[in-house]
Amino acid sequence: MTRTGERAVTSLLRMPSWIARIETPDEGVIGAGVLLAPDRVLTAAHVVVPGQPYVVHFAGVPDAPSVPAHVLPQEHVPQREDPFGDRSGDLALLRLDEPLPAQHTTWLYRRATPHGPVSMYGFPVGDDAGRWHDATLVGGRGRDSQVQLRPRTEGELASPGFSGAGVVDHATDRVIGIVLSVDEGRPTAFTYMSPTETILRHLPQVSAWTYGAEAVDRTLRTGTRGAGGELDVGFATELASWFRGEGWPVLVTVVPPRGPRAWTLKRAITLADRELRTERNTSAFDHDPPETVPPAGGHDLALDVRGMTAAQVTDRIAERLGVRADPLPERLGALRVPLAAVLAGIDEAAEPDALLGLLDRLTQQGARLLLVFRHRHDRFEQAAEALVHRPLRDRWTRLSDELGCIHDELGPALEERRDRVLPGPDPATLRLLTEAEAAVRRTRMLSAWLAHAPDRDREPLRADLLFTFEDAVERRRQRLEQAITLLDTRLRRREELLGRVTATWPLFRERNATDTDRTMKAYRLYEEVLAHLQQTPCDLDRSEAATTHFLTYCTTPPPGREDPP
Template sequence: MTRTGERVGAARLRTPAWIARIETPGGRVLGAGVLLAPERVLTAGHVVDPGHRYTVRLVGIPDLDAVSATVCPDEHVPQREHLGDRSGDLALLRLAAPLPAEHTTRLYRLAAPHGPVSMYGFPAGDDGGRWHGATLVAARGRDSQVQLRPLTPGELAADGFSGGGVVDHATDQVIGIVLSVDEGPGSTFSYMSPTETILSHLPQVAAWTDGAEAVDPRLRTGTDAAGGRLDVPFATELASWFRGEGWPVLVTVVPARGDRAWTLQRAVTLADRELRTHRNTSAVSHDPPETVPPAGAHDLALDVEGLTAAEVMDRIAERLGIRDDPRPERLGTLRVPLAAVLVAVDRAADPDVLLGLLDRLAGQGARLLLAFRSPDQRATRAAEALMHRPLRDRWNRLHAELNRMTGELGPELDVLRGRVLPGPDDRHLLDQAEAGLRRTQMLRAWVDHAPGREREPARADLLFTFEDAVGRRRRRLEEAIGVLDTRLRRREELLGRVGAEWPLCRQRAAAQGDRVMTAYRLYEDALSLLRQTPCDIERAEAAVERFVGFCSTTADGEEGAS
C-alpha cells in the first residue's frame, strides 16, 4: 500500500498526496518530485540546479501553500554520459518550510523490476497532473536505469514527468523516479532510476527507504587491494556469469577466506546497484575490464550458512516483492528471471533440501551462482546435477533435432518438391527452408566433430545460439512441408473431381455429336497436367476448370434441347 493506506489501484484515480510539482518562482512547471520527508523532495537532476530557488507545491493537497526550495551542490547529481550510457540525473531538494509529515512516502527496494507500473507527472497543459501507465522492460547501461514502455503512445512520459514517482502495481510501492525520454520523434521509451541506483548516488535517501538490501552484509567488501588480491581468472569467470553469459548455473568452490573469497565479494559488491559507487569503481579502474561485472547484475547475494531452504525462499520472495505466498512456482511467472548468488551452500541447515529447491528454481529459468566452502562430494554432485548433466541433455536434444531435420524433414521436403511445385507466393519460403536445411547439414557435421571444450558450461552461449537457429529453421521447414502437402492434397481433390465428372460429361457430349472429342481433349489436358511431376497446381487447376466448364455448358445445351 501507499503511505496513506490506499491501494495503488484506487489511488491512481486521484492525485497522490506525496507528489510534488516543481516550478520556477514565476509559476512555470519544470517537473515532478517525491516528498520523502517534511523538508526533502527527490527529483531528477535536470529539473533543478544549485544556486537557484524553486517553488514546490503538493497538488494533491490543495489547501497547502507552495514552499520555496533549493538544492545543495553535494545533493545534486548531474546527468553524465559515457559511450551512450547515461548515469546520475538526481537531486534532493531542501524546503524552506516543512510540509505535513502525513503526506510523505518512502522509496522501496525491489529486485528485477518487471511488470506494470504507473507514474505521475505534469504533461504540458495539465498542471493538475495525471497518471500514466507503463511496463518495466529492462535495465540498461552502467547506471542500470530501467526502460519504461508506455501502455499507449499517449502515455509516453513527457518533460513534466521528470522526477515523478514510479509505483509498482504488484507491491503498491514507489520503486524509483522518472528521469528522461528517448530523444527523437520516434521515441517509444522513458527511463527511470530504481531505488537502489538512487541510493548509490544519494546514500542519505536510505533514511526514507524500505525493502531488503540485495547483498548480505557478510558478503560486502571494499574494493581496495588491502582487502585481498584479485584472482583474475576467477574474477573473469564471475564477470562473465554476471553479464548473463554461459550456462545459467555456476557451481564453484570458495573458501571462507583468501583471495578467492575476496574476489567473489568484490564481484558481488560491484554488481549491486546500491553498493556500486564512484569510489569503488574508481578503485578498480586499473583492473582488467573483463573482470568488472555490470551494475544490477544480481537480485540477491546471500550467505546461506545455517539457513533452511524455507528461509532462503523467504529472502528471495522478499527481494522480488512476492507477498503472502512465497512458493517456488511463483517465480516461474516472473517476466525477468531471478539472478541470485548463494554462498556457503554446503553449510546450510539442510544442504540437500536447499539443493532440491535450487534445482527447481533453475528449472524455471533462474540464474544461480552457488559457492561451496569445501570441494567435497556434495559440490561435485551439485555441479553434475545443475550444470553438466542438463548441459549434456541440451546438446543431446540439439543433436537429435539436427538428425530429425536432416534425416526426416529434409527428405520429406525433397519428396514433396518432386511431386508438386510451390505456388508463386510460396517460393521464397521454400528457398529459405532449403537454405536453412543446407546450413543445418553443415551444423550437424560441426556438432558431430566439435572438440569437447566447445561443450563446456562457459561456452553454453554457443549452444543457445544453435538452438535458436535450429528452431527457426525447423519451423520454416515444417511450414514449407505443410504448404507443399496442402498443394498435394489439392491435386488429389482435382484428380477426384475430373474422374467423377468425365463419365457424365462423355454421355452428355455424345448426345450432341462431335462435342465428345472436345470434351475428351479437355479431359486429357487436365489429367495430363495433374499427373505431371512435379505438378503445377495453378496450371492443372485452370485446365480442370476449362474441362468442368465445358461439361457444364454441354449439360445446359442438353437441357435446352429437351
C-alpha cells in the same frame, strides 16, 4: 508517513500527499517530485539547477501553502553519457525552506528486477492539477540500470511535467523509482525510470528514506584491497562472464572462507550490484583487467545462506521480487520473473538438500544462479552434476536429435514433396523453399562439426555456442515445417482437382453418348488435364487452368440446349 508494511498509494482515486509539483517563480510548472523527508524532495536533475529558486506545491495536502526550495550542488547529479553513449545520473534533492509534517512523506522501496504495471502522477502542460498515467516496466537499459517503461496508451506518453514523478508499483503499492524524461522533454514512445538502487548509487544519502531488502548481505561485500585482497584473475574473469549473462546459467564453484578467491568473489558481487557500485568504491579497481570487471546490475541478490532453511531462502527471494502473498516456490515460478542470484555457503545451509531442490526448480523456471560451496565434497559434485553437467549434456543430446530430425526426416520429406509438386511463381513461396533447402545443407554441416568438435566447446562457459545452435536449429525446423505444409496444401489441391476431373468425365460421357463431336472434344480436354495433373513434378497452376477449362466446357450447355448435359 509510509513505512515498511504500509502503502504509498491506498487508492488512485485521491492524490497521495507525497506528490510534489515543482515550479519556478516565472515559468510555472517544470516537473514533479517525491517528498522523502519533511524538507527533502527527490526529482530529476534536469528539472532543477543549483543556486536557482523554486517553489514546491503539494496538491495532496489540503490547505498546504507553496514552499520555497533550492538545490545544493552536492545533491545535484546531472545527466551524463558514458563512453558507450548510455545515460546515467539525472537525479537531485530539493531542500524545502519550510519543512512539512512527517506524515506526508513516503519512502523509496528496493525491488529486484522491476516488472509489471506501474502508475505515475505528473503535471503535463496545461494541466497543473496533474493526472495519473499507467505504464508497464519493460526492462533494464544501459549501464546505469535505468528501466524502460512502455505507456499503456498513446495518450500516456512521457512529457516534461512528469520528470521526477514517483513510479508506484501495482504489485506492492510502493514507490520504486522516479521518471526521467528523455529526448529533450519531447513526448516519446517510451519513458525511462531510475529505480531505487540506481538512485542510491548516485545519492547514497537517500538510504535514510529507503526500505526493502538490500541486494547483498554484508558478509559478501568488500571495499578496497586489504588482507587477502589479491585478485584471482582467472576466477574474476569467470565470474564477470557469469554476471554478464554469458555461458551456462548455473555456475557451481568452491570458494574457501578466506583468501584471494574469497576476496575476488566479494569484489565481483559488490561491483555487480546496482547500489554498491559507485565511483568511490570502483576507483580502487581501475587498473584491473577489464575482462574481470562485471557490469552493474549483474545480479538481483547475493545471499549468505549459512544456517538458513529452504523456506527462509524462499522468503528472501520473494521479498526482493516484491511477492506479497505466501512465497511458495510455485508462486515464484508462476511470476515468470527473470532472477539472477548468488547464494554462498550452500554446504553450510541448515537444509542443503532441500535448498538444492528449491534451486533446481528455480533453474527450470529460467533463473541464473551462482552457487558457492565452501568445501569440495560429494554434495558439491552432486550439485554440479544435477544443475550443470547433466542438463548441459541433455541439451547437447537434444540438439543432436533435432539435427537428425532435420536431415533424416524433414529434409527427405521436403525433397519428396518437391519431386511431386512445383511451388508456384509466388516470390515469398520460392524464398521460403530456398531457405528451407539451405537449412538442410547447413544442418548437415553443423552435424559434421558436432561429430568432430573438441570437448572444450561443450563446456559450461561455452554454452552460448549451444544456445546459438539451438536458436538456429529451431528457425530451420520452422522453415522446413512451413515449406512442407505449403507443399502439402498444393498436393491436396492436386488430389482435389484430380477427383473432380475423374468424377466429371464419366457423367459427361454418359449424357453425351449421341454427340460424338462434343464427346471427343471433351475427351481431348480430359486427357490434357490428366497429363498436367499426373506430371511429376506437377505444375499446379497450369493444372488448375486446364481443369477450369475442362469443367467449364462440361458444364456449359451447347447451343440450343438450356441445361448442361
